[in-house]
Amino acid sequence: MSIKVYNTLTGKKEVLQPVEEGKIRMYVCGPTVYDLSHIGHARSAVSFDVIYRYLAYRGFDVNYTRNYTDIDDKIIARANKDGTDWREIAERYIKAFDEDMEALGVVLPTHRPRATETMDKIIELIEVLIQKGYAYVTDGDVYYSVRRFADYGKLSGKNIEELESGARVEVDERKKDPLDFALWKASKPGEPWWTSPWGRGRPGWHIECSAMCLKWLGTTIDIHGGGKDLVFPHHENEVAQSEAATGKPFARYWLHNGFVNIEKEKMSKSLGNILNIRDVLRGHTSESVRLFLLSSHYRSPIDYSEDSLREAEAKAERFYRTLDRIEKERPETSKTAVDKGIEEELMAPILEAMDDDFNTAAAIGKVFEEVTRANRLMDRGDEAAGMELRAMLSVFKKTAGFLGVFGKRPQEYFDERKERVALPAEEIERLIEERNEARRNRDYRRADAIRDELKDKGIILEDRPDGTVWTVRG
RNA sequence: GGCGGCGUACCCAAGUGGCUAAGGGAGCAGUCUGCAAAACUGCCAUUCAGCGGUUCGAAUCCGCUCGCCGCCUCCA
Numbered sequence: 001m002s003i004k005v006y007n008t009l010t011g012k013k014e015v016l017q018p019v020e021e022g023k024i025r026m027y028v029c030g031p032t033v034y035d036l037s038h039i040g041h042a043r044s045a046v047s048f049d050v051i052y053r054y055l056a057y058r059g060f061d062v063n064y065t066r067n068y069t070d071i072d073d074k075i076i077a078r079a080n081k082d083g084t085d086w087r088e089i090a091e092r093y094i095k096a097f098d099e100d101m102e103a104l105g106v107v108l109p110t111h112r113p114r115a116t117e118t119m120d121k122i123i124e125l126i127e128v129l130i131q132k133g134y135a136y137v138t139d140g141d142v143y144y145s146v147r148r149f150a151d152y153g154k155l156s157g158k159n160i161e162e163l164e165s166g167a168r169v170e171v172d173e174r175k176k177d178p179l180d181f182a183l184w185k186a187s188k189p190g191e192p193w194w195t196s197p198w199g200r201g202r203p204g205w206h207i208e209c210s211a212m213c214l215k216w217l218g219t220t221i222d223i224h225g226g227g228k229d230l231v232f233p234h235h236e237n238e239v240a241q242s243e244a245a246t247g248k249p250f251a252r253y254w255l256h257n258g259f260v261n262i263e264k265e266k267m268s269k270s271l272g273n274i275l276n277i278r279d280v281l282r283g284h285t286s287e288s289v290r291l292f293l294l295s296s297h298y299r300s301p302i303d304y305s306e307d308s309l310r311e312a313e314a315k316a317e318r319f320y321r322t323l324d325r326i327e328k329e330r331p332e333t334s335k336t337a338v339d340k341g342i343e344e345e346l347m348a349p350i351l352e353a354m355d356d357d358f359n360t361a362a363a364i365g366k367v368f369e370e371v372t373r374a375n376r377l378m379d380r381g382d383e384a385a386g387m388e389l390r391a392m393l394s395v396f397k398k399t400a401g402f403l404g405v406f407g408k409r410p411q412e413y414f415d416e417r418k419e420r421v422a423l424p425a426e427e428i429e430r431l432i433e434e435r436n437e438a439r440r441n442r443d444y445r446r447a448d449a450i451r452d453e454l455k456d457k458g459i460i461l462e463d464r465p466d467g468t469v470w471t472v473r474g
Numbered sequence: 475g476g477c478g479g480c481g482u483a484c485c486c487a488a489g490u491g492g493c494u495a496a497g498g499g500a501g502c503a504g505u506c507u508g509c510a511a512a513a514c515u516g517c518c519a520u521u522c523a524g525c526g527g528u529u530c531g532a533a534u535c536c537g538c539u540c541g542c543c544g545c546c547u548c549c550a
Binding site for chain 1: 475476477478479480485486487488489496497498499500507508509510511512513514515543544545546547548549550
């Protein structure tokens with residue numbers, strides 16, 4: 001069994017063959033920490049979180065490095081606007097990002113380097129590029145000579161002549177060629193700076209990623225990931241810098257996640273429809289947010305809407321209801337040993353889906369086929385189904401391990417949902433008792449009135465043989 | 475203008491040469507229930523934007539047309 005990934009570099013799905021047998025070196029571009037992270041960052045983080053977890057599940061020794069860009073024009077601008085130090089801005093939003101990631105159940109990467117902690121390597125790399133003639137110094141700035149790198153454009157499929165003719169490339173007199181990009185920027189008065197052979201300044205945006213890759217992962221990495229919008233120019237420039245400096249291939253497989261649109265529109269500052277992760281999590285459980293993100297393939301664009309989040313919530317609800325049911329109706333399943341044969345049989349289609357470029361949508365589909373089957377077996381009171389149900393529980397647990405959904409205790413999930421209801425639990429319990437009293441007296445009008453009243457507040461009552469329980473909807 | 479992608483049921487969404495076109499949501503009917511809810515059962519795409527071609531065989535490959543989107547500028 002081999003894992004196939006779609007490689008932006010070749011435009012094809014390819015068998016994943018790491019440089020070093022059994023090991024994966026993976027770098028993903030992290031956030032520029034100048035503001036709260038939005039749902040798009042969440043998608044990228046969750047997509048690569050699953051990829052990381054799955055590769056580890058498949059037995060690879062994965063070094064997953066995701067950076068923080070903690071020095072950048074936008075950070076400086078934000079600091080000036082807020083009248084505070086740029087370091088404080090970076091610190092604040094790194095903390096916010098980490099909190100958001102934890103809330104989304106994103107596991108910590110192996111390394112989380114910061115650009116500012118990698119300054120030695122950045123400067124060293126720029127020096128090599130100057131020595132090799134790929135970069136030049138002008139008034140304390142250092143620029144990369146795009147035309148010197150013959151392969152420029154191979155990742156994004158662009159060619160230099162077309163880029164050149166594009167009127168949107170900003171003209172800068174200090175550049176020898178409009179396409180050249182900054183490796184190092186001389187600091188203006190009042191701006192943060194580091195000392196370098198070219199004077200005081202700070203790194204350009206692209207060079208930090210090359211430096212961090214080289215420092216934490218080595219010359220040729222296996223997987224480089226990020227959002228689709230980073231293909232050009234960011235990743236193209238990373239390739240140019242790194243390969244010019246080392247003379248070796250930079251990354252074998254380039255993986256890019258698709259965008260999140262909001263109600264069919266692109267998220268943008270000008271439209272004012274930026275959706276922060278924490279705003280989304282105020283209205284929805286992290287379980288449903290992840291499930292929403294993983295219900296489409298990571299490369300496809302997805303559309304965020306309240307409806308699609310509600311659908312995801314319904315999916316989660318269905319899953320945990322069934323899990324809860326298995327555990328309650330068939331408690332023996334938690335004690336017996338798993339039949340490895342059955343387990344493997346149930347696991348195979350899920351692995352097949354994941355092996356095919358991390359097709360989480362298909363994998364989730366397979367999980368729900370088992371959910372339906374589990375309910376069916378229990379409805380039929382099939383005593384011999386214990387081994388099947390036991391294997392299912394095990395399959396759910398394994399799948400949860402790499403998808404990062406379906407892994408909670410059912411009660412934990414239901415409680416999380418109940419916290420989002422306006423009414424205090426005691427009040428709900430009191431109304432349920434009042435309703436049951438009415439039911440005992442066959443006062444069904446009163447009983448139904450209470451049920452309808454709760455329903456208006458998103459609380460659904462279920463009269464089960466062992467008593468009335470309540471759940472949250474919407 | 476250049477490069478790339480997409481168009482599958484009422485909605486979301488897998489499937490990219492050959493078993494009955496996954497799964498979820500919504501809807502309708504039934505079982506269960508005081509009535510519901512949940513669960514289950516049945517129904518819900520002879521058809522994959524349209525047209526033409528390749529093939530024994532295509533939603534899947536090729537061409538054209540229509541529609542939508544992204545990148546080419548900071549952006550996940």
